[in-house]
Amino acid sequence: MTGHTTKTIRVDTLTRVEGEGSLYIKLVGERVADVKLKIYEPPRFFEAFLRGRHFSEAPDITARICGICPIAYQMSAVHALEKALGIQISPAVRLLRRLFYCGEWIESHTLHVYMLHAPDFLGYPDVIAMAKDHRALVEKALRLKKIGNRIVQLLGGREIHPISAAVGGFYKVPTKQQLRGLVDDLKWALEVSLETVRWTANLEFPNFEQDYEFVALRHSEEYPFNEGRLVSNRGLDIDTAEYEDHFVELHVKYSNALHSVVRGRGSFLVGPLARFNLNFDKLPETARQVAIDVGMRPPVKNVFRSIVVRAIELVFACAEALRVIGEYEPPATPRVEIKNRVGVGQAITEAPRGILYHRYALDEKGMILTAKIVPPTSQNQKRIEDDLREYAAQLVAWPMEEATWKCEQAIRSYDPCISCATHFLKLSVDREEIRV
Amino acid sequence: MLIIGCGNRQRSDDIAGILVVEKLQKLGIETSICSGQALDLIQAWTGADDVIVVDVVVTGAPVGTVRTWDARHALSSGEAAPASTHGLGIAEAIELARVLGRLPARLQVYGIEGHRFEYGTENSPELAYGIEEVVDRIVGLIATQESEVHKQGGVLSWQPRSAENMRVDLLAEGA
Numbered sequence: 234m235t236g237h238t239t240k241t242i243r244v245d246t247l248t249r250v251e252g253e254g255s256l257y258i259k260l261v262g263e264r265v266a267d268v269k270l271k272i273y274e275p276p277r278f279f280e281a282f283l284r285g286r287h288f289s290e291a292p293d294i295t296a297r298i299c300g301i302c303p304i305a306y307q308m309s310a311v312h313a314l315e316k317a318l319g320i321q322i323s324p325a326v327r328l329l330r331r332l333f334y335c336g337e338w339i340e341s342h343t344l345h346v347y348m349l350h351a352p353d354f355l356g357y358p359d360v361i362a363m364a365k366d367h368r369a370l371v372e373k374a375l376r377l378k379k380i381g382n383r384i385v386q387l388l389g390g391r392e393i394h395p396i397s398a399a400v401g402g403f404y405k406v407p408t409k410q411q412l413r414g415l416v417d418d419l420k421w422a423l424e425v426s427l428e429t430v431r432w433t434a435n436l437e438f439p440n441f442e443q444d445y446e447f448v449a450l451r452h453s454e455e456y457p458f459n460e461g462r463l464v465s466n467r468g469l470d471i472d473t474a475e476y477e478d479h480f481v482e483l484h485v486k487y488s489n490a491l492h493s494v495v496r497g498r499g500s501f502l503v504g505p506l507a508r509f510n511l512n513f514d515k516l517p518e519t520a521r522q523v524a525i526d527v528g529m530r531p532p533v534k535n536v537f538r539s540i541v542v543r544a545i546e547l548v549f550a551c552a553e554a555l556r557v558i559g560e561y562e563p564p565a566t567p568r569v570e571i572k573n574r575v576g577v578g579q580a581i582t583e584a585p586r587g588i589l590y591h592r593y594a595l596d597e598k599g600m601i602l603t604a605k606i607v608p609p610t611s612q613n614q615k616r617i618e619d620d621l622r623e624y625a626a627q628l629v630a631w632p633m634e635e636a637t638w639k640c641e642q643a644i645r646s647y648d649p650c651i652s653c654a655t656h657f658l659k660l661s662v663d664r665e666e667i668r669v
Numbered sequence: 670m671l672i673i674g675c676g677n678r679q680r681s682d683d684i685a686g687i688l689v690v691e692k693l694q695k696l697g698i699e700t701s702i703c704s705g706q707a708l709d710l711i712q713a714w715t716g717a718d719d720v721i722v723v724d725v726v727v728t729g730a731p732v733g734t735v736r737t738w739d740a741r742h743a744l745s746s747g748e749a750a751p752a753s754t755h756g757l758g759i760a761e762a763i764e765l766a767r768v769l770g771r772l773p774a775r776l777q778v779y780g781i782e783g784h785r786f787e788y789g790t791e792n793s794p795e796l797a798y799g800i801e802e803v804v805d806r807i808v809g810l811i812a813t814q815e816s817e818v819h820k821q822g823g824v825l826s827w828q829p830r831s832a833e834n835m836r837v838d839l840l841a842e843g844a
Binding site for chain 2: 371379
């Protein structure tokens with residue numbers, strides 16, 4: 234390396250992402266020599282933890298994987314297990330599950346758009362500094378998040394790690410009156426979400442378009458939550474049961490999360506951008522129209538614009554929640570009776586960050602023999618590295634501190650849920666420059 | 670008084686705040702559990718005047734050491750402050766609430782030093798000392814407050830429910 238300047242961008246603790254991770258980028262001269270997104274989590278703990286447990290425990294155990302998206306884990310678990318057990322849920326339960334997911338998307342997208350990502354675009358180090366100048370914005374976020382929390386609490390029994398979702402339905406379902414109590418707040422949330430789309434669309438975005446393989450669920454009638462085929466813009470169109478035939482997980486030495494790739498092709502992108510690009514025609518009219526009004530039409534290939542797409546999905550979640558509440562009739566029985574049986578079932582649902590795959594094999598007593606869980610961030614991780622390799626090349630001439638900050642901003646665009654669920658971390662950001 | 674315990678049962682020592690409030694609940698004291706996310710914490714304490722938040726911290730002290738912070742003073746996000754992986758934890762919740770005018774008149778953070786945070790339910794043995802100490806301190810605090818209320822002819826906001834609470838009664842009498 235003699236004669237070259239070597240710079241190292243090192244973020245030992247990524248902030249404003251959900252979890253624990255670090256970033257290492259090595260620039261040699263004007264070339265990006267290495268990019269490593271390191272993950273500290275031991276993600277397979279839960280797969281081992283589930284073995285030998287009865288299937289009925291899986292929704293509650295998997296909900297603990299993530300404090301931000303417990304509903305996603307519960308939904309993928311119940312759908313996979315219902316498939317293994319040959320169960321059909323009632324239309325009312327299906328509707329309630331969509332509403333449940335609306336609550337989680339409102340919570341998660343609000344947190345990310347306003348609290349984690351907005352400071353990047355408005356030039357603040359964090360939301361506290363931003364709140365001093367944009368108090369009304371943060372107050373809106375607090376109320377929006379609370380509305381999402383209320384939905385989750387009503388359907389899940391409590392806000393954190395909900396307990397009411399069950400294989401076959403819910404342990405307890407809300408009354409029509411209880412759901413109607415959410416309507417006024419949701420109408421307000423819908424208006425605020427529309428404003429949020431317009432506001433985010435006017436932010437300044439780096440010029441960074443990539444040629445992604447977008448992967449998301451696609452349903453014939455609806456913007457996807459719990460059901461659909463798994464599709465991509467490169468011809469993938471499969472039943473969710475075929476996921477493992479088309480996607481493989483690779484172990485990389487420096488990280489204890491696995492990297493997912495499409496077999497024979499490579500990295501891919503899941504999450505809001507993928508859903509939006511592959512399901513634009515399934516958005517409700519309000520969401521589709523505001524997207525068109527602000528110039529957001531598929532394909533959106535700039536991951537920094539995911540903040541706008543999250544805002545559009547907030548509009549969708551509020552509109553969908555209102556639709557579900559309008560149609561809801563409580564089911565005659567909240568939960569289908571289930572008999573133990575041998576079976577294997579797979580399911581994919583759309584977590585706020587992208588597709589979440591679960592597979593379970595059960596024995597004749599309904600005990601879990603094997604469990605496999607592929608979270609969205611693990612699927613996006615290789616793509617994040619690929620993008621950073623491209624993006625860092627644009628940043629060679631920037632001062633180190635600014636380049637580091639821009640890389641952090643880039644990572645936040647994927648809303649990575651790196652470790653989920655623990656809530657402790659040393660809040661320190663070390664930046665280091667090495668010249669050889 | 671609102672007592673909020675933060676933590677995650679599945680991440681080893683991270684459970685400390687939850688164990689504290691569960692012990693307090695057994696003593697008949699009303700508490701709540703929160704993930705520790707800033708927005709949820711702010712919502713949880715909005716409208717309350719007197720709040721205690723209990724959480725695990727890492728400051729470099731021996732495991733089980735108890736530290737307290739008074740939210741009237743700024744909590745730095747440096748080594749000695751309670752912090753969160755979710756980017757916005759207790760320190761951020763306090764500072765954000767201060768900016769938004771949503772900080773309770775009195776807010777104390779009780780931090781219990783933790784060490785292991787891997788997935789699992791095994792804790793550092795020394796964590797128990799910190800948990801007991803925080804429980805004792807909060808019980809003492811409440812007993813003192815309630816004793817004052819009682820002396821002034823007010824109604825107690827909580828009632829000891831079992832023989833286990835004898836210690837609480839004694840504390841109250843001694844106050």
